Every structure is written in C-alpha cells, then in structure tokens.
Amino acid sequence: MGDPxxxxxxxxALIGEQVIxxxxxxxxxxxxxxxxxxxxxxxxxxxxxxxxxxQTTTELYVLQTKKNEIRANRTTVYVMxxxxxSMSRLEDIVDY
Numbered sequence: 001m002g003d004p005x006x007x008x009x010x011x012x013a014l015i016g017e018q019v020i021x022x023x024x025x026x027x028x029x030x031x032x033x034x035x036x037x038x039x040x041x042x043x044x045x046x047x048x049x050x051x052x053x054x055q056t057t058t059e060l061y062v063l064q065t066k067k068n069e070i071r072a073n074r075t076t077v078y079v080m081x082x083x084x085x086s087m088s089r090l091e092d093i094v095d096y
Contacts, residue, residue, distance in 0.1 A: 017032070019043070020089075026050060026052050027049065029048055031044060046070070048077055066091070066093045
C-alpha cells in the first residue's frame, strides 16, 4: 500500500467540496466533506441513499443530484473509511 500520510494529504484537498462516496454494499453518500479522521470521513448536509430503495439506477441518481442539488437527509454522517471504495467530487461526474 502507499504512504497513509500521502493519501491523507490528497484527500484533504477535498475538504469543503461536495463529494460522492461509494462504499461496499448498496449505499452511496453524497455531501460536503468536513473532516478526514483516522477511522471515518465526516460529511455534512448529506444524502445517504440506499440504492435498492430507488427505481432509478445509481448513475442516474448521481447525475440528477449533480443537476438539481443534494437532497440532504442527514445533517452529519460518519462514513467508516474501511467501507469506502471510492470518492470523487460531485462536479467531476461526467454528464452523458
């Protein structure tokens, strides 16, 4: 694996940005990254979305969120870093 401090530095550039976090399982998290802890990522004004509860695909849901805005259902959410598969800025989602 890489240097954990280098990874922390790279992720720190996303603090204050609206991000999408893909995790193991069927949830996605969309919100403003507030803090990067040793064990958790902290999002504010977040949408915790269970993909199986929606009739739309995850990709379409994310595109709609980018276009319309985050539909926050949590003031603050703590995402376990051990569950994270990927994270990207909402603005980096490619429209198609």
